[in-house]
Amino acid sequence: MWDLQSVAELRLVKMLDVTYDDVAFCPSNCSGNGDCMNGTCLCAVQYQGGGCQEKNKSYFISFSVIFYVLSSITTIQLIMCIKSEYQKMKNPSVWKACRVTTQKLLYLFVICASLSRGLYFTIQDSIPIHWADNIMSLYYLLLFSGCTLVVCFWAEMFHIQDRGLTNPGFLSKSLRFFTIFNLTLYSLTLAQFIASVFVENPHKLTKYLNGSLAALFIIEVVFFLAYGVEVFFKLKGAFKEEIRFVRPYPLHGSRLGLVFQGALQILTAFFLMMSVTEAKWKDSVPQPKKNYYDVIFRVVELGVALWFPCVLWNSRSPEKLWILNPSIIVQTSNDEEQVPVDRGEREALNNSRRRISRNYQATVDTSRDTTGPDCWICYDGDNQDAGPLIQPCCCSGDVAYVHHECLRKWLLESVDDSEASHCKVCKTPYQLSRGVPRLYRGFDMRTSFRMIAMLVMMTGTPLAVYFVLQNHPLSSAGIAGIGGCVLVEMLCLKCLGYSIKNVYNRAKIFSLVIVGKTAHSISQEVTNDELVVRRESQSARRATIVSLTPHDERLREDVAKETHQVEIVQTDSKPTLSEQNERTHPL
Structure with a gap:
């Protein structure tokens, strides 16, 4: 029902003999939440209804679910990181496993930021508007702390020559600066939160905070890109040792991630400045463009937070992440030194040996006194089915000889390890003669089942969402289903990509011929020398x-x-x- 003012306006239009084509008339002027065009309200994306008076629950539910899912995934990564450190300890201690590291603190920043933004979309109607604005600003503050932590970590790796990279820990020289700067920033934010309760115009204080954060983001992204370019683009500027060769996959991945995050941070700073000055341009922009602006803003700020768990995907081995250990993109002269093997790697080594021995039906007979060399994988020097005994590296003693097929199966078991093509003891790269890879040889039962499951999920999820939308159009369940479908498709694409990569790597290993001296030729040389x-x-x-x-x-x-x-x-x-x-x- 229209109110008396709307009825009076309608009678006035009839008295003046003005048609609706000449004057667009909307009840209550769209409640100030949209634009009136030809008698129809075009509502802002946060509102719906004929008069733009109702909240668009689909909009808030969709974004809140996405941020809650992001927070849950990052929490699982944090737990896996703590569990991995606990298992690697000689004397396991939960307190030591929970010690602060760069990786854990980044996880914690993303968890808190995602929870704050999820709460904003969930309870903003139940709390005062100034508290909702403060919770919204808290999201940017937490993300800014995570970005500054990355900058300080890269700065230490660049400037401190004796810093260890294979075991990323926490800040050392820049810890005091990082702590004081963030404590000051959070103290001022808390003071702004408290002051917003007593001032008459708390929205103005929120604008000051957002403007300051936008300026800080711009300053931070300059250092972020500067150190990133020095470390990941100008490789000689970061690694003082002699670079032997560059690994292409980590190098291109690090460069893409650096540019992507830098662009997202610049866009976030731009959108923050636009939100501060929206009073000057809001009325001159059509409502559809403002809706596009709002949705793109939310997607960009989601991308800034999503970047961290993506680049920190390997929660069990932080030394294999380019963001925490840039040395994985190159091999330097210091990589020739022997690296101690942890308990997990030793167990994987023993398990692989047992699997290979079982495949060849090889048994270890310790009672016989053999004079010839033995394979260090299957311990059976007389096994003819495993190919000739070769010496593929510079090792001597019990680990000098290995069967050709045993070493090939060893490389297949270690297909995910970038260091598998090097001897783990003497660090000598294996001499590999590459043939033409045949993809069908790279499939096994586990990979095939995983890829089929991913394809079924990628096909079935959109169909399920389609049927839900057919029965319940424009409902909260349908909108939440669309958001969930997008997340499922992204996860499936990621898993499918890794599976295809593993299949290709396995096919390449099957086509390899490992070059090395055979045990027969080495024994002939020894006999001649003895003579x-x-x-x-x-x-x-x-x-x-x-x-x-x-x-x-x-x-x-x-x-x-x-x-x-x-x-x-x-x-x-x-x-x-x-x-x-x-x-x-x-x-």
Whole structure:
């Protein structure tokens, strides 16, 4: 029902004989939440209804669900990180496993930021408007702290030469600056929150806070890109050691992630400045463009938070993440040093050995005394089904020899490890002769089942959402289903991409031929060397006999006996006539 003012306006229009085509008339002027066009209200994306008086619950539910899911995923990553550190300890301690590291603190910032934005979309109608604005600003503050932590971490890696990269910990030299700066920032924000309760215009204080955060984001992104370019683009500017070669996949991934996050931060700062000055341009922009602006703003600020769990995907091994260990993109001269093997890697080594031994039906017989070399994987030097014994690296002793097929299966088991093509002891790269990879050889039962499951989910989820929208159009369940469908498709695409990559890597390994010296050729070289040494020893003893005096009969006889024993050991070489005379008639 229209109110009396609307009825009076309608009668006035009839008295003046003005048609609706000349004057667009909307009840209550769309409640100030939209634009009136040809008698129809075009509502802002946050509102709905004929008079734009009702909240658009689909909009708020969709974004709140997405941020809650993001917070849940990051929480799982944090728990896995703590569990992994606990398992790697010689003396496990929960307190030590929960110690603050760069990786854990970044997870914590994303969790708190996602929860604050989820709460904003959930309870903003139940709390005062100034509190809702403060909760909205808290999201940007937490993201800014995470970005500054990354900048400080990269700055230490760039400027401090003796900082260890293979075991990323926490800040050292810049910890005091990071702590004081963030404590000051959070103290001022808390003071602004408290002051908003007592001032008459709290929205003005929120604008001051957002404007300050936008300026800080611009300053921070300058350092973010500066150190990122030095570390990931100008490689020699970050690594003082001699670079042997560059790994292309981590290098391109790090550069793409750096540029993507830098662009998102710049857009976030731009949108924050636009929100501060919206009173000057809001009335001059059509409502559809303002709706596009709002949705893009929300997607961009979601992308800034989503970037952190994506680049910190390997919560169990932070040393394999380019954001925490840039040295994985190159191999330097220091990589030749031996790296200690942790308990998880040792267990994986033993499990792989058992799987390979079971495939070849090889058994280890410790009772027999073998003189030939053994394979360090299957411990069976007489296994003919595993190919020849080769020496693919510079190791010696018990780990010098390995079967060709055993090492190939070892590489297949370690297909996800970027260091698998190098010996883990002497760090010598294996000499690999690459053939033409055939993709069908890279599939196994587990990978095939995983890819089929991903394809079924990617196909079935949109169909399920379609049927829901057919039965319940423009409902909260339908909008939430669309958001969930987008997340499922993204996760499935990510898993499918990793599966295809593993299949291709396995196919490449199947096409490899590992080059190395065979055990037979090495034994021939050793035999020849021993023969030369024996001949030199024999000549030296003969010279000793000739140089003796006639009074040393006993010593002469002892040396002659030793010379006779050495000649017996000689391989199929008959003594000459002069040598027989020397044995029969010594000097």
